[in-house]
Amino acid sequence: MWKWREFFPPLLSPVSLGEGNTPLVPLRHLAGVRVKDERANPTGSFKDRMASLAVSWAQAQGFRTVAVASTGNAAVATAAYAAAAGLNCVILAKNGGMASSGMQRSLLEMGADIHFTESWHERWTELERGVREQGWYPVSNYRLPPVSSQPVGVRAYRSLAYEIAEQSAWSVPDWITVPVSRGDALCAMVAGFDELRQLGWIPRVPRMLAVVRFPSLQEAVRSGRAQPLPSKYPDRVAALSISDPQATAAAVHAVRHSGGDVLVVDDEDLAAAQADAASHGWLVELSSAAALAGATELRQRGQEGDIVALVTASR
Numbered sequence: 018m019w020k021w022r023e024f025f026p027p028l029l030s031p032v033s034l035g036e037g038n039t040p041l042v043p044l045r046h047l048a049g050v051r052v053k054d055e056r057a058n059p060t061g062s063f064k065d066r067m068a069s070l071a072v073s074w075a076q077a078q079g080f081r082t083v084a085v086a087s088t089g090n091a092a093v094a095t096a097a098y099a100a101a102a103g104l105n106c107v108i109l110a111k112n113g114g115m116a117s118s119g120m121q122r123s124l125l126e127m128g129a130d131i132h133f134t135e136s137w138h139e140r141w142t143e144l145e146r147g148v149r150e151q152g153w154y155p156v157s158n159y160r161l162p163p164v165s166s167q168p169v170g171v172r173a174y175r176s177l178a179y180e181i182a183e184q185s186a187w188s189v190p191d192w193i194t195v196p197v198s199r200g201d202a203l204c205a206m207v208a209g210f211d212e213l214r215q216l217g218w219i220p221r222v223p224r225m226l227a228v229v230r231f232p233s234l235q236e237a238v239r240s241g242r243a244q245p246l247p248s249k250y251p252d253r254v255a256a257l258s259i260s261d262p263q264a265t266a267a268a269v270h271a272v273r274h275s276g277g278d279v280l281v282v283d284d285e286d287l288a289a290a291q292a293d294a295a296s297h298g299w300l301v302e303l304s305s306a307a308a309l310a311g312a313t314e315l316r317q318r319g320q321e322g323d324i325v326a327l328v329t330a331s332r
Contacts, residue, residue: 185323
């Protein structure tokens with residue numbers, strides 16, 4: 018990823034574990050669809066890009082502790098890069114909400130300090146208190162209405178756009194399908210493609226299909242609303258990585274700017290897409306299967322162009 022360092026904030030000594038430059042692989046069972054395979058990152062997810070840049074920036078600014086509200090891939094990525102940098106790492110997680118016992122064990126092995134809260138929202142309250150009172154560097158959001166994660170870290174996701182363009186011989190796909198919760202990668206990719214367009218390296222920004230678990234983003238995009246409203250949240254959601262019930266204004270802008278659309282899926286749709294991917298050799302996280310569900314949906318709509326599906330994680 019750091020081959021693109023001229024596009025990032027200036028850092029003399031970035032913290033890297035070899036993230037980025039992930040393969041762009043054609044699907045044998047879905048013609049014209051390629052997978053941007055973020056499973057190939059050091060901890061198995063696209064969150065490594067953000068963690069590398071965010072932790073690098075925190076270290077350069079003299080912070081001793083980084084903190085993130087997460088029960089999954091962002092927690093693992095932040096802990097890994099904090100360990101590589103020699104920084105303390107605090108993970109805010111809902112009691113009983115950790116993605117798996119194996120993930121919790123990995124976090125502890127990397128030296129992370131896990132703080133459990135009684136509710137999802139209390140994670141943000143405690144993170145804000147730690148930032149204000151203990152000088153933590155926040156990697157994730159703690160605001161309502163929700164905004165993106167730490168903006169310096171989010172900028173790293175622009176490298177996805179740079180890589181896809183370079184791997185496509187400075188052409189761009191017609192569509193990119195993206196699993197979306199708050200839309201950090203979605204927004205950064207649109208911004209990254211726009212940078213390349215302004216430089217004259219590519220002719221246009223690809224259209225984005227944001228694949229979401231809840232209808233907040235779709236309702237805002239289609240109604241003309243700038244600030245999305247929250248969706249009703251059920252008691253249990255399997256696809257935790259895309260489970261934010263309220264989309265961000267930035268995600269609305271990104272979808273509109275790309276001329277794209279929003280697809281709402283449920284856990285059953287994702288399980289079917291995950292099973293179909295596995296039957297063809299692709300083992301992906303349930304939430305990551307959203308990208309493949311999106312690619313299938315575009316084909317069913319009659320879209321015949323080149324599609325890239327962003328598979329964000331392996332677990």
